[in-house]
Amino acid sequence: MTEQEWIMAAMHGEESAISWLVEAYQPMVFGLCYRMLGSPTDAEDAAQDALVKAVMSLQSFDLERPFKPWVLRIASNLCTDRLRRRRPEVSLDGMGDDGAWEWQAGSDPSPEQQLEARERQKAIQVLLETLSPVDRLVVTLYYWQDLSYEEIAEATHLSVSAVKSRLFRARRGMAECWAQNQDDEGSYCNSGMREAHYVGHA
Amino acid sequence: MWDMHSEAWWIKVLDGDLTPPEQALWEQHLSECPTCRAEWAALAQLEMVLRVAPVPVPPADLAAKTTARAVLMRRQRRLWMLLGISFLTVLLGAGVVVALGTVYWDFNRLLAAMVFSKDMLLQVLMRTLVGLMVAGRSFSPLVLALAAGLLFLFMPHGVLATVAVVMVRRQRGVAEA
């Protein structure tokens, strides 16, 4: 069965097709929610809500178009909404400590590898936390969902040039932050959803 | 000419959209401009950090939980839709019954008034019917036609008008006034 056929079957409420869609798209939706929300528990919750919402609104999906950007847009909207409703204090310390997230590469990683992966994950979340919800979304869709500029624009309701610009500024901000963190170990650069700085050092 | 300190130029560079001559110019600029060099190095490092980031994997039971919830919610929505449709159908049906009751009531009255009085018409038809049945012709076409005629003319009176009794009475009151 092709993906289109699965989607059509799911539109008609076939349980096996709904299950197929969820299985196929849950990992990427969860990945997006995790990067956006920074906590495995929140990500689990949001991923579930996003996919249920997608299944419930399948009737509005255009079969001629790719499914991935459509479902990621639903998840994106949900995550940005949640981020906006969230209070500014975001606990980075508690992040990832409930052990609900694993890593994909290799089977059965050693405790050291797990710890290292967790540290890396945490460092990346620290970088993402410095961005505004929209910038965080753009970065997430670009780096980990492999969407094109056009698809990102559609998912974020921005123009392609705005996506490029936001992505660049976010990259610069994060690069600066990363370099700063490498210089003086342990001190995270000023976080809290700031917009990335403008380039020009002319 | 490109301004190599502009955002547009950097986006172009990061997208790998430079022509060979532009690439050469850029490399030359990098060797001459320490600020750009530092920024370029920082961006390259960030790129590496982000590209090798571990992929978060959802808990194993999440898909099953999600599917179960989605299926349940779809069923609930279907149920509500069916209930809504049933309710509307009943409402529409009741409206039709009331309308028919009213129309047939008038039709009967008109017919009865034109031929005999209504009661006489009923009596005559009933007597004929009973007579035919007593004569042992219960299923002859004539008997069936008479029975059908009786039902047609007086059924609304009995059954349908009971459903729409208020409306029928009001109608009668209006007609007699």
Ligand SMILES: [Zn+2]
């Ligand atoms: Zn320069």
